[in-house]
Amino acid sequence: MRCSAVILAGYNNRRAVEKYSRIVAENYHETYIETGYKPLREFSLHHHGKHVTKPLIQFTLDELLKMDQISDIVLIGNKTLLENKLLPVLENQEKPWKILDQKTPFSGTVKERFVSDQNPLPVESIAGNIIKAYCAAQSFEKGEPALFVASDSPLTDRNFMENFLTAAFAMRERADVVMPAVPVGLLKDKMGRRPLLLINDTGISLPCRTDHHGRCGFRLSSLLLANPANLDVPRINDIYSMRKALSPKIQIRIFRICRDLGYPSIYRKYFRMKNLTLQECENILSSFLRGRVKSLPIEGEGTTYDYDGTKKELKRLTRMLKRKI
Secondary structure: OOEEEEEEEOOOOHHHHHHHHHHHHHHHOOOEOOOOOHHHOEEEEEEOOEEEEEEHHHHHHHHHHOOOOEEEEEEEEOHHHHHHHHHHHHOOOOOOEEEEEOOOOOOHHHHHHHOOOOOOOOOOOHHHHHHHHHHOOHHHHHOOOEEEEEOOOOOOOHHHHHHHHHHHHOOHHHOOEEEEEEEOOOOOOOOOOOOEEEEOOOOOOOOOOEOOOOOEEEEEOOEEEEOHHHOOOHHHHHHHHOOOOOOHHHHHHHHHHHHHOOOOOHHHHHHHHOOOEHHHHHHHHHHHHOOOEEEEEOOOHHHHOOOOOEHHHHHHHHHHHHHOO
16 A cells, blocks of 8 residues: 655744743753754765765655655645755656645635634644645545654654554554554653653554563654544644643643543553553543544654754754764
C-alpha cells in the first residue's frame, strides 16, 4: 500500500512565539532563540564523507522523496519561503508534490467535510493546516490515511519511516490514528527530555529497560499515520496546545479533561500507583478525538529529537548531525 505524506511546516505569529518562549523559560529553564522561520533553519551534517548544509525541513523531505511507499507529498507552511528554498529540490522530482500556504482560506471541500458553525476552526491552526493539506493529497481522494510528518526532526530517516508504515498499514483497519511509541530509556534522553513511563500492554514487545513497576520510558516521534476524516479535528488543536505538560496550568487542564472522559485518577495512576498503560493512553486519546487511536511500539530514539527552537536543542542536534555518517 502507498499513501500521501504531509509535511507540517506551520508557524506562529509573534505574539504566540513570545508566549511560548515565556513558557519554555519559566517551566523548562531554557532559552528560546528562534526568531526566523524554523523549518528553514540550516543544519549541517556529514553525508558520504562530505559536509552538507541544508534547511531543517529538507532532511525530512529528502527521505520521503526516496520512499516507494509515498505516492505524493504535500507541504504546508509559508509558501513563498518554502518555494524559494525548496523548488530547486522539487522541480525535477517524478513524485507529485504541492506547496500550500497556511494562510489560505478553507476550500469548499474542507468546509463541507471538516468545518461547521458548531465546529469552528482557525484557518492557520495546526488542525487547520492538517485538513487543508490532507484534502490536497491523493490519500484524501481515496478515503485513506496519510502520513503526517513534522518538519523539525532531522534524524527521522527513511528506514524508520518505512518500518513504521509497514507495521501501521497492517493496523489501519482497526485504527484511525497510529502513533509510534519509541522507547528512550528511563531517565533523560540525549536532549535532556524525560520520557513518559508506561506499561507496554499492546502485545508488541521490543527491547526496553523497565523500572521496578514494569514501566518502559516512551516518547512520541515526529510522525503518525492518520485519517482526519474519522476524527474530531478541532480537538487536535487542544492536544497541540497541551504538548508542554510540565506547566501547572496544562497539568490541571489535562486532569480535568481526563476526568470528564471517565479517567478521574490519571495522576494517581501515573505518580502514585505507577501502573498507567499504553492502552489506557490510547483509550483516553480515542475518547477525546472521537476516533480509534493506537500506539505502535517501535525503536528509533533519534526520531524523537526535534528542534523546538531553544539554544540547547540547536547545540545538541548540531553535534549529533555532525557525528552522523
